[in-house]
Amino acid sequence: MGGSIFAAEFQERPYWWEAAEPPRRDAALPARTRVAIVGGGYTGLSAALTLARLGHEVVVLDAERIGWGASSRNGGMVSGGLKVARGPLERNFGPERAAEIARACGASFPFIEELIAREAIACDYVRSGRFVAAWTPRHLEALAATRARIEEISGLPARIVPRAEQRDFLGSDHYHGGLFAEGAGSLHPGKYARGLAAAAERAGARLVDGVRVAALSREGAGFRLHGSAGEMRADAVLMATNGYSRGGPMPWLARRLIPVGSTIIATEEIGEARVEALFPRRRMVSDTKRVLNYFRPSPDGRRVLWGGRAGFGLQGLRAAAERLHAMMRAVFPELAAVRLTHAWAGQVAMTFDHLPHLGVEAGVHYAAGCQGSGVAMASWLGHNAALKMAGAANAGFALDGLPFPARPLYNGNPDWILPIVGRWYRLRDHLDRIAA
Numbered sequence: 276m277g278g279s280i281f282a283a284e285f286q287e288r289p290y291w292w293e294a295a296e297p298p299r300r301d302a303a304l305p306a307r308t309r310v311a312i313v314g315g316g317y318t319g320l321s322a323a324l325t326l327a328r329l330g331h332e333v334v335v336l337d338a339e340r341i342g343w344g345a346s347s348r349n350g351g352m353v354s355g356g357l358k359v360a361r362g363p364l365e366r367n368f369g370p371e372r373a374a375e376i377a378r379a380c381g382a383s384f385p386f387i388e389e390l391i392a393r394e395a396i397a398c399d400y401v402r403s404g405r406f407v408a409a410w411t412p413r414h415l416e417a418l419a420a421t422r423a424r425i426e427e428i429s430g431l432p433a434r435i436v437p438r439a440e441q442r443d444f445l446g447s448d449h450y451h452g453g454l455f456a457e458g459a460g461s462l463h464p465g466k467y468a469r470g471l472a473a474a475a476e477r478a479g480a481r482l483v484d485g486v487r488v489a490a491l492s493r494e495g496a497g498f499r500l501h502g503s504a505g506e507m508r509a510d511a512v513l514m515a516t517n518g519y520s521r522g523g524p525m526p527w528l529a530r531r532l533i534p535v536g537s538t539i540i541a542t543e544e545i546g547e548a549r550v551e552a553l554f555p556r557r558r559m560v561s562d563t564k565r566v567l568n569y570f571r572p573s574p575d576g577r578r579v580l581w582g583g584r585a586g587f588g589l590q591g592l593r594a595a596a597e598r599l600h601a602m603m604r605a606v607f608p609e610l611a612a613v614r615l616t617h618a619w620a621g622q623v624a625m626t627f628d629h630l631p632h633l634g635v636e637a638g639v640h641y642a643a644g645c646q647g648s649g650v651a652m653a654s655w656l657g658h659n660a661a662l663k664m665a666g667a668a669n670a671g672f673a674l675d676g677l678p679f680p681a682r683p684l685y686n687g688n689p690d691w692i693l694p695i696v697g698r699w700y701r702l703r704d705h706l707d708r709i710a711a
């Protein structure tokens with residue numbers, strides 16, 4: 276391939292920020308509040324919206340800008356519990372508890388659809404469905420084994436697509452067929468973050484940016500938050516810092532979360548007809564590789580956005596972008612000469628049991644660990660954390676108070692281990708395909 280893959284106007288910045296960059300706010304830090312939420316992404320904003328609607332005074336603090344983290348950087352693929360449905364739930368929890376957890380995850384999808392409609396959030400939401408592409412024939416068998424569970428969790432059809440019909444779902448022969456789940460959608464993550472923030476504000480929440488909470492200390496029955504721009508007293512605190520929890524005021528939480536970088540590239544505009552040929556009906560796509568790829572058309576149908584865990588062991592966004600471009604070329608060879616206008620990265624939070632968690636530790640509430648699939652789930656976790664804090668939950672929430680595993684010697688810093696795991700996973704992907 277001749278020439279650079281980077282367009283002259285290439286920027287190391289989220290494509291989403293062209294339409295919806297998280298704005299700066301000049302709100303002052305109040306001296307006290309009833310509920311303080313640390314972290315202004317989907318989790319914190321959704322919690323703030325619910326708490327404010329229930330009549331509670333609530334302040335959301337973000338170290339950067341409201342919506343600055345994963346919530347304005349992600350792929351915008353909306354699904355409820357697809358990942359959980361494919362995980363080892365029954366082995367870990369037994370059939371009954373597993374079913375409860377799966378239902379609790381699946382409920383995130385109708386929740387976000389309802390939330391977007393109710394709050395009239397203009398975020399290009401479409402129930403597009405998701406094609407999960409099988410990297411090997413064995414992966415297709417594994418997908419077939421989870422199909423019924425995905426239908427059960429989502430209440431919407433899911434079907435196995437043999438390789439011979441794959442082109443109805445994806446303009447490529449790179450994969451061995453896949454699973455198409457109707458219970459999935461797509462949105463513009465930046466617009467969703469902005470709309471959720473506006474909804475929380477309309478409901479009465481105060482959003483304060485530029486305040487990094489460094490420490491929490493007990494003060495009577497409540498807490499004092501020690502921030503970079505002053506202090507605030509709160510009766511209750513919710514930690515909603517997810518993939519950015521490291522070095523924060525709750526080391527207990529950071530030790531249970533593995534922050535993993537995820538990177539996305541955006542191509543220059545290639546025209547709606549070409550995009551439509553690659554993504555029939557503009558569906559979302561992800562694959563079953565250990566080092567996962569996820570890709571989609573931009574909401575206006577003119578570009579390809581390609582994401583993956585490309586950063587493992589690589590220095591700099593350009594190197595990660597080159598790796599993603601190579602993956603994109605392998606799937607869509609016709610895009611070999613297409614250049615990139617944007618590349619950006621953000622942090623997701625994995626957990627040792629592959630589940631999201633919500634609970635209370637030493638009096639501090641937390642909601643985190645969406646496994647890189649948190650558009651619906653983080654919004655849902657935040658809502659449930661808020662109901663719990665307000666004492667307004669009608670029934671128990673299956674993800675609340677689950678044992679939250681840590682690992683000896685892991686202190687929340689995965690920097691030394693991730694490159695090794697990344698290389699190992701890439702090798703395993705390669706071997707799987709050779710053995711297929």
Ligand SMILES: Cc1cc2nc3c(=O)[nH]c(=O)nc-3n(C[C@H](O)[C@H](O)[C@H](O)COP(=O)(O)OP(=O)(O)OC[C@H]3O[C@@H](n4cnc5c(N)ncnc54)[C@H](O)[C@@H]3O)c2cc1C
Nearest residue numbers: 314316317318338344345346349350352488621648649650
């Ligand atoms: C590149 C990428 C692609 C993704 N793609 C998808 C996808 O297609 N579909 C999907 O469902 N999910 C996807 N995800 C995951 C999804 O974006 C996250 O699960 C979700 O946004 C998490 O929301 P959150 O509010 O919990 O965390 P975040 O949005 O990350 O917010 C955490 C906030 O906490 C703030 N903070 C941290 N520490 C402090 C402190 N000490 N004081 C004050 N503030 C603090 C940060 O500044 C940050 O704004 C992706 C994530 C990334 C990064």
